[in-house]
Amino acid sequence: SSEKFREAFEAINLHFNEIFQKLFGGGECGMRLLDEEDLLESGVDIYAQPPGKKLQNVRLLSGGEEALTVFALLMGIFTYRPSRFCVLDEVDAPLDDANVTRFTNLIQQMSEQTQFIVITHNKHTMKTANTLYGITMEEAGVSQVVSVKFPGQENGDGS
Amino acid sequence: SSEKFREAFEAINLHFNEIFQKLFGGGECGMRLLDEEDLLESGVDIYAQPPGKKLQNVRLLSGGEEALTVFALLMGIFTYRPSRFCVLDEVDAPLDDANVTRFTNLIQQMSEQTQFIVITHNKHTMKTANTLYGITMEEAGVSQVVSVKFPGQENGDGS
Amino acid sequence: LRLDRLEMTGFKSFADKTSVRFEEGISGIVGPNGCGKSNLADAIAWVLGSGTALSLRGEKMDDVIFSGTRTRRPSGVVEATLAFSRTDNEPIVLKETEFSGEVLEISRKLYRSGESVYTVNQRRCRLKDIHSVLEEAGLGFASYALIAQGKIGWFLRAKPVERRSVIEEAA
């Protein structure tokens, strides 16, 4: 129903902007309905303005800014409607060290209500995982899962 | 002319396969003409088979395998027809540590005939650069270039 | 409701029966290029019916069945199961069938012949039923919660109408 859509849209927009400002240390972002009159069909526009920069077309954002902006939206949606689990496949690849830290801090906070499955090559992100699974192909072409670290186990011989 | 095209196609194919095998430590790859009869119009198909795996549709390659395969092709083209310079924007992002090393070894070899401009966040790739330029935005929204390391200068205060 | 484990046999490069337990918090998946990390993520999307052939990087649906190696024959069938443990024990009723008990197991099987079978706790059902059972059980799952490799920028590049569908799923 259009009522439900408007309620979700407005709440998500609020969370999106809050989380964006936390990740970027300022700036502003949001979604806009292209046709306010027609809640049931209207498309959704999106804008994002990193701190100190002018508001521009989202296509001009850098690779890292783009990844962080969409991630802020996703966490904004989860704040409105928690998801039991979430799979992130190398979402941290375009991020610099400072933004990887902001990304991992945020998923750590959100992991109270959501189980995250995070695929990564980034050493810092690996360190923030509670459980770490290694996948190997000892036999060429055949994947095997080995578990390397459990909650509560220090970085002993596990890693 | 079709003669020139065929000569280029065959030579590039050879180099592509050689470099692929060096990067992957085996396997096989190549391009195929969809229509042998029509050299002037024929489309080009591509296949790649990492070592020990079955030959499959190139869409099934992993993110890192894909980047490395296309990079092998690009260096194959450069071997046939050297390019004075080449710009690579975060091409190493999907690669694991072992493949980053193979990537940097290859560009070091090719850098005798080609100037490489490599944009990266990877510490290992940064170390292989002869000159390193940092870009900052001390004034929000305005980029500035600072040069940090020159050829011959050790990692002194420059990094 | 929490995600307990993923089991799969013959899914892409996972030729042998593989089981992964998921704990609370953050589970990291690591390994060299081409070892099978994204295939594991594809298996989760495939069981939940939110992966089309295209988004699973194949051309046809049976590209998800283990296609063999130099030393192994291809598999004839693929099966993957997601097991959830329930925190509240209210029985879930679906079309006169009652699902009770601690665990909810969603499975999907596909034969080379093209026959595809979904089951919930070993009882056959349709994909639509899976979504309603998960909804009833409070999983609140949506396909936007699976971000495939290299696709994080999807929302910014999508058409305005496509973006709308994400908000509708969340509403």
Next chain:
Amino acid sequence: LRLDRLEMTGFKSFADKTSVRFEEGISGIVGPNGCGKSNLADAIAWVLGSGTALSLRGEKMDDVIFSGTRTRRPSGVVEATLAFSRTDNEPIVLKETEFSGEVLEISRKLYRSGESVYTVNQRRCRLKDIHSVLEEAGLGFASYALIAQGKIGWFLRAKPVERRSVIEEAA
């Protein structure tokens, strides 16, 4: 022929006159997200005429002109120059004009009004001329040598006919 330097004023986030000297070997470009690294790569593609509005991440051609910040006004013009030093001093003749000397400077200017000007060693010419001068001088440049961020997989996903154009450029 070697690439000596890039100079630009008002190109995207490079509001002030910026000059980057390129040495032999590998030049690394580093910096935080959003600082302007890919913009620098776009400047090189733009001068050589191998960037369309779309591949330069803009919607219209004047998206490459510095659009201002909270404290600076937008620029009215953008200019970028690539300077090459020549190793052999054969003069290059193009349409009765002779280019001799050590350095070859290719420049491109664009005004907000839409007027775009290419020059070689301060002499006005068309984009096609630029490509022939570079060819004559032995630059052997091709657009496949510029790999934009996230686009490395382009060749694998392209249609077979599009892949052909890369081989043709190299032939």
